[in-house]
Amino acid sequence: MPSYRLTYFEARGRGEIARYLFALADIPYLDIRVNLKKWKKIKGDSKAPFGQLPILEVDDKVLCQSDAIAVYLAREFGLAGKTSWDEYRVYVVQGAVTDAMTKIIGIHFEEDRTKKARHQYHFSENFLPSWLSAVEKVYKEGGTSFFVGDSLTLADLYFFNVCETIQVFSRGSKDIFKSAPALDELFDRIANTPKIKAWREKRPKTHF
Numbered sequence: 001m002p003s004y005r006l007t008y009f010e011a012r013g014r015g016e017i018a019r020y021l022f023a024l025a026d027i028p029y030l031d032i033r034v035n036l037k038k039w040k041k042i043k044g045d046s047k048a049p050f051g052q053l054p055i056l057e058v059d060d061k062v063l064c065q066s067d068a069i070a071v072y073l074a075r076e077f078g079l080a081g082k083t084s085w086d087e088y089r090v091y092v093v094q095g096a097v098t099d100a101m102t103k104i105i106g107i108h109f110e111e112d113r114t115k116k117a118r119h120q121y122h123f124s125e126n127f128l129p130s131w132l133s134a135v136e137k138v139y140k141e142g143g144t145s146f147f148v149g150d151s152l153t154l155a156d157l158y159f160f161n162v163c164e165t166i167q168v169f170s171r172g173s174k175d176i177f178k179s180a181p182a183l184d185e186l187f188d189r190i191a192n193t194p195k196i197k198a199w200r201e202k203r204p205k206t207h208f
């Protein structure tokens, strides 16, 4: 088995999908977490090809770009779907998640308080309900209990991970799913998957 070293910040952020994949596949890895202060000092000498984290070292190879890392690991661990259609559906969910994350990150880093409040309101009242309804439609089109095929894949992890962030962003409200009950059930099904549950209980507690 290859040796895996994942390096990311003390956060879930762009590192958590890889951590979920390791947890689901029961594959040992080093979960290296650096703080931002230390990162600023070591960034220049780091192995990170784009000067950003996460990176994943697989034996002597250095992998970068979180989505590429996620697809690589999911394929290695049999969690990327089986057919081209499955793969297409994984990318649909990943694309939708990127749309939501881009908005959340933009709002999080907005320094003007009035603009921040306005963008946050727009996100919760306008963007989120239509985003959830589109994601729910994609989910229902699959006709199973998961986004892709009849078992948990990378697509479900993308969905789950962004919803955890949206919940924090909406101050812990589980009500984010009130307009999308099928996604509410899916979220709970993923959360209750024993290996996901165990990882969430034991992982370091971080805000994002």
Ligand SMILES: N[C@@H](CCC(=O)N[C@@H](CS)C(=O)NCC(=O)O)C(=O)O
Binding pocket: 013, 014, 043, 051, 052, 053, 054, 064, 065, 066, 067
């Ligand atoms: N497209 C990259 C973006 C990576 C990225 O923006 N990483 C941030 C943390 S989420 C980072 O390393 N920030 C510190 C820096 O740029 O020095 C990916 O998905 O991996």
